[in-house]
Amino acid sequence: MNRAVEGAARAGSPVAEPSPPILHVDMDAFFASVELLSRPELRGKPVIVGGSSPRSVVTSATYEARAFGVHSAMPVGAALRLCPRAIVVSPNMQSYRDASKRVMGLFREVTPLVEPLSIDEAFLDVSGARRLLGESDVIAARLRERVLSETGLTCSVGVAPTKYMAKLASGRAKPDGMLVIRESEVLGYLHPLPVRALWGVGAKTAEHLERYGLMTVGDLAASPLGTVVAAVGEAAGTRLHELANGIDDRRVETVSQEKSVGHERTFDLDETSEQSLRRELLQQSNRVAARLRAAGLSGRTVALKLRFSDFTTISRSRTLTEPTDLGKRIYDEALSIFEGAWSVGTPVRLIGVRVEQLAVAGSITHQPALWADEVTPSEGWRDAEVTLDRVAARFGADMVRPASLMRAPGGAEIAERNGVRD
Numbered sequence: 001m002n003r004a005v006e007g008a009a010r011a012g013s014p015v016a017e018p019s020p021p022i023l024h025v026d027m028d029a030f031f032a033s034v035e036l037l038s039r040p041e042l043r044g045k046p047v048i049v050g051g052s053s054p055r056s057v058v059t060s061a062t063y064e065a066r067a068f069g070v071h072s073a074m075p076v077g078a079a080l081r082l083c084p085r086a087i088v089v090s091p092n093m094q095s096y097r098d099a100s101k102r103v104m105g106l107f108r109e110v111t112p113l114v115e116p117l118s119i120d121e122a123f124l125d126v127s128g129a130r131r132l133l134g135e136s137d138v139i140a141a142r143l144r145e146r147v148l149s150e151t152g153l154t155c156s157v158g159v160a161p162t163k164y165m166a167k168l169a170s171g172r173a174k175p176d177g178m179l180v181i182r183e184s185e186v187l188g189y190l191h192p193l194p195v196r197a198l199w200g201v202g203a204k205t206a207e208h209l210e211r212y213g214l215m216t217v218g219d220l221a222a223s224p225l226g227t228v229v230a231a232v233g234e235a236a237g238t239r240l241h242e243l244a245n246g247i248d249d250r251r252v253e254t255v256s257q258e259k260s261v262g263h264e265r266t267f268d269l270d271e272t273s274e275q276s277l278r279r280e281l282l283q284q285s286n287r288v289a290a291r292l293r294a295a296g297l298s299g300r301t302v303a304l305k306l307r308f309s310d311f312t313t314i315s316r317s318r319t320l321t322e323p324t325d326l327g328k329r330i331y332d333e334a335l336s337i338f339e340g341a342w343s344v345g346t347p348v349r350l351i352g353v354r355v356e357q358l359a360v361a362g363s364i365t366h367q368p369a370l371w372a373d374e375v376t377p378s379e380g381w382r383d384a385e386v387t388l389d390r391v392a393a394r395f396g397a398d399m400v401r402p403a404s405l406m407r408a409p410g411g412a413e414i415a416e417r418n419g420v421r422d
Contacts, residue, residue, distance in 0.1 A: 017182050019136035022252065023124040024158040024166035025143070027103065028175040030120035031060035033153050034099045035089050046086040050076040053268050055349075059091050063175055096120075102151055110143055115252045121170075123163055125252035137180045144178060161186060162248035164199050186246040191218030198243055200236070208232050209240075220244040261291050261299070262354030270309045270347035277348060281338060282331050284353040289327035292355060298323035299355035302333040306341060307350035316341050323359055330355060 027033065031049045036042055046065035050056045058079050061070045068083035080086060100119045107114045110133070113125035126139050133139050140157045147155050154176040158169025161183045168190075173179040181189050195214055196206045212231045214220045220228060221244035229237035242248065263284040271277055281304075292298060303317035316337045324330060334353045342348070 017184060018130075019138075019180060020159055020161040020166075020182055021125055021127040021130070021136055022160055022163055022166040023126060023136065023140050023143075024160075024163070024170040025107065025122055025124065025140075025147075026156050026158075026167075026170045026174070027120040028154045028156055029060055029062055029066075030099075030153070031091060031096055032062045032065075034095050035092070036062070037099075037152050038095075039089070042087060042089075046070070046083050048076060048079055048083075048086045048088045049091050050079070050088055051090060052088070055266050055268055057266075061086075099151060099153065103147060103153065103155075106143065106146055106150065110139060113252045113254055115254060123166065123252045137178070140178055140180075162246070163250050163252070164243055164248040165190070165246070167199070168197070187221075190244070190246060191216065191221060193217045195220055198240055201240065205232055205236065217244045259358065260303075260354050260356040261288050261295070261297070261358070262303070262352055263287050264305065264350060264352030266307075266350045267348065270349055271351075272345055272347050274344060277338070277342070277351060278335065280351055281334050281353060282327075284351075285331035285334055286327035288353055288355055289325055289330055292325040292358075296360060297358045298325040300324075300357040300359070301355065302330055302337070303354040303356055304334050304337040304341065305350070305352035305354065306338075306348060309347040309349055311349070313350075314341060317356065319357070323357070324355075 032047050035047065035049060044064065045062070046068065047062040048058055048065055048070060049060040050058045054077065056076045058070060058072050058074050058076055060072060061079070065079070065083050065086050068086075070079040070083050070086065076088060080088070096119060103120075104114065104116060104122065107122055107124055111124050111126050111129045113128070115123040117123065126133070126136050129139060130136060133142075136159050140159050144155055144157055147153060156170045156173040156175060157178045158166040158171070158173060159178070159180040160166040160169050161181075165181050165186055169179040169181050194206075194216055195201055195209045196203075198217060198220075201209070208231045209220065209228075212223075212227060214223055214228070214231065220240060223241075225237065225241050228241045231237065232240065265280055265284070271280075300323045301317050301319045303315060305313065305315050307313040318333055318337060320329070320333065330353065
């Protein structure tokens with residue numbers, strides 16, 4: 001059942017103040033909701049989307065499961081202890097991608113100014129659509145109706161003057177609701193909130209702010225900028241002070257470039273074999289490189305992430321002399337970092353490779369070889385890896401792989417995190 005529209009005015013009623021132009025649309029329990037489309041018998045029941053491995057994590061959960069304290073990213077085992085009657089279903093990423101494509105298509109029928117944040121949420125700027133479609137709150141209400149009628153999925157929408165306030169509003173509207181915060185209401189709505197409600201304020205940042213007596217967003221807004229900077233540093237302090245005063249000049253960007261590309265794997269059992277860990281690094285490096293080439297990108301920084309059996313996590317990175325999109329180059333650097341960060345025999349729970357500082361590959365200039373007919377090692381590897389890309393595109397990614405990966409042990413569940421959230 002749809003919740004009532006909250007805000008200064010309900011959708012469709014006359015207002016003296018125009019509704020603000022920015023919408024943040026967030027699908028409700030997206031992965032779980034998509035699963036229920038093909039499993040209607042599970043509606044109204046606590047459902048968890050996650051793997052069957054002992055170390056699988058919750059990808060999504062219905063609100064019936066969330067009422068027991070279940071949330072995304074917690075271990076499935078812990079979720080089942082909180083909610084023993086929950087029904088666990090395996091994730092189907094292709095179904096989620098298909099549903100996301102339909103939803104984003106509906107957004108773009110309203111306005112071309114759509115900025116997807118992830119598979120299940122986006123910002124919309126409806127400034128230009130208001131003349132034809134009505135005020136923003138009317139547009140948002142009709143959009144929610146279309147999403148439900150054409151996909152069977154519900155969403156929550158925040159309508160506000162800025163991206164930050166729109167995202168804050170959609171979060172307050174969940175599930176299946178809409179909240180409108182007009183320009184004149186921003187500070188009145190924002191200032192009573194705790195500082196932890198500000199975008200980017202985690203537990204440690206909140207502790208620093210609270211030590212200075214900045215308990216609410218209003219406290220932070222009224223405090224001199226120098227005090228906030230002293231608490232959390234210049235960059236963060238300036239940004240938080242602006243947000244606390246309702247200032248957020250970011251525009252809806254229709255074209256976004258990935259900031260990094262990476263793969264991670266959580267082992268079913270802690271891994272202590274150096275050979276297995278090296279093999280995993282090689283596989284991840286090649287997969288990252290293939291994604292970079294597919295996107296036409298190269299990266300200058302290679303990062304390694306290790307999580308040990310006691311959940312201690314370390315991240316190390318190195319910056320290359322020039323960007324790369326080659327698996328061998330990424331692997332060489334990741335392996336070098338690994339050898340300096342890992343002690344032989346130390347149990348590893350998770351390992352991941354990521355490439356950062358991305359740039360469009362066409363903008364990268366490579367130094368020519370000393371002799372005109374010389375093929376450098378990197379060029380030789382490039383030819384080989386591009387050939388593998390073509391084979392994979394035609395026959396599948398598993399048809400051709402480095403010889404050292406042919407004996408990779410099976411049975412372990414791969415938990416990949418590629419910026420997808422629910």
